[in-house]
Amino acid sequence: MIESIMLNVCYILIVSFLFHVLIWQLFLPKREQIFIVVNFTAIYIASFFIVDYSGFGVWEHIYGFLLYNSVVFSYVITYTAISEDSPSLTIVRKVFEKRKEGCHERDLNRVINDDLIVKDRILPLEKSGMIVLSKNCITLTSSGVKWAKLFRYLDKLMGTKEGG
Amino acid sequence: MSYIQNMLAIVFVSYFLFILAHLALIHLFKVKNQVVLFPSCYVVFLSLMLIASCSLSGSGSLFPVMFSNGMMFSGLVYGYFTLFNLNISSLRIRVLKEVYAEGELELDKLLANYNSKTIVENRLERLLRGRQIIIKDQKLYIGTPVFLILSVFLDVPKKILLRKKIQDL
Numbered sequence: 001m002i003e004s005i006m007l008n009v010c011y012i013l014i015v016s017f018l019f020h021v022l023i024w025q026l027f028l029p030k031r032e033q034i035f036i037v038v039n040f041t042a043i044y045i046a047s048f049f050i051v052d053y054s055g056f057g058v059w060e061h062i063y064g065f066l067l068y069n070s071v072v073f074s075y076v077i078t079y080t081a082i083s084e085d086s087p088s089l090t091i092v093r094k095v096f097e098k099r100k101e102g103c104h105e106r107d108l109n110r111v112i113n114d115d116l117i118v119k120d121r122i123l124p125l126e127k128s129g130m131i132v133l134s135k136n137c138i139t140l141t142s143s144g145v146k147w148a149k150l151f152r153y154l155d156k157l158m159g160t161k162e163g164g
Numbered sequence: 165m166s167y168i169q170n171m172l173a174i175v176f177v178s179y180f181l182f183i184l185a186h187l188a189l190i191h192l193f194k195v196k197n198q199v200v201l202f203p204s205c206y207v208v209f210l211s212l213m214l215i216a217s218c219s220l221s222g223s224g225s226l227f228p229v230m231f232s233n234g235m236m237f238s239g240l241v242y243g244y245f246t247l248f249n250l251n252i253s254s255l256r257i258r259v260l261k262e263v264y265a266e267g268e269l270e271l272d273k274l275l276a277n278y279n280s281k282t283i284v285e286n287r288l289e290r291l292l293r294g295r296q297i298i299i300k301d302q303k304l305y306i307g308t309p310v311f312l313i314l315s316v317f318l319d320v321p322k323k324i325l326l327r328k329k330i331q332d333l
Binding site for chain 2: 001002003005006009020021024028057059060062063066067069070071073074077078079081082083087088089091092093095096098099101102103104105108109112121122124125130131133136137138139140144145147148149151152154155157158159160
């Protein structure tokens with residue numbers, strides 16, 4: 001039974017990914033990650049009208065759903081690294097580019113500038129309704145407070161320190 | 165319990181044991197670079213999960229069981245790893261936490277404390293600790309090329325989906 005669940009999930013994933021590529025060629029959605037989830041979910045639901053699921057019980061459907069979503073979830077996370085340039089990867093790239101003569105730390109400071117912090121990191125927080133940026137001052141919204149509390153709790157649980 | 169229920173139970177029990185073991189190791193040994201523990205914990209628990217799956221799979225083919233359970237377990241671990249890594253490296257989360265601690269924060273003050281130089285220093289320190297970058301004669305070189313391979317690997321979907329120019333390597 002797992003064989004047929006696995007094959008079904010693989011087929012649906014391939015079709016969903018092809019649709020995703022096709023849509024991205026036509027236009028780039030504003031909220032890309034949400035659109036990916038919608039696309040993959042829509043194709044999964046559509047599969048119920050196309051694929052023959054006779055012989056599948058409740059648990060087979062639950063297994064298929066969890067398998068499918070673990071892959072989709074991983075892809076959505078990876079997509080963030082595709083759409084936004086990570087500072088760590090940018091640094092590694094720069095060091096590799098200068099592999100013959102060796103890279104100085106000052107070369108890296110030219111690659112990452114303060115605009116990146118404001119445009120790529122702070123403005124999206126305002127756009128997603130977590131902070132309010134007014135007269136050069138940042139305050140948290142109620143949603144921002146909830147997230148901040150959650151991450152402070154995770155800091156304690158995971159023994160992690162400040163980010164950046 | 166049916167066969168599928170057993171498989172789901174194995175995956176989720178292994179996942180929760182993985183998280184518990186990882187957190188326990190961090191707190192017991194006060195490990196500074198917590199991310200380093202991930203690969204070893206992942207390999208151990210993935211192996212245990214696959215052994216348990218195979219032993220309960222009966223006479224059926226082992227590949228689909230190993231592949232499906234392995235994928236599900238890896239997807240869950242990846243989610244946990246991302247959440248963990250986000251807490252360590254995300255500037256957005258740091259901004260949220262700092263504003264929460266201060267009540268309100270001036271943008272200029274934030275940029276004074278946390279500018280491009282600080283980002284480079286923090287990231288470089290992490291990359292040096294993970295030996296992704298090494299120092300020779302006060303110059304930086306690539307050490308273990310995991311991040312470099314990841315960067316090249318991400319170029320393919322960047323090119324296909326976003327039509328971004330692939331940087332020459």
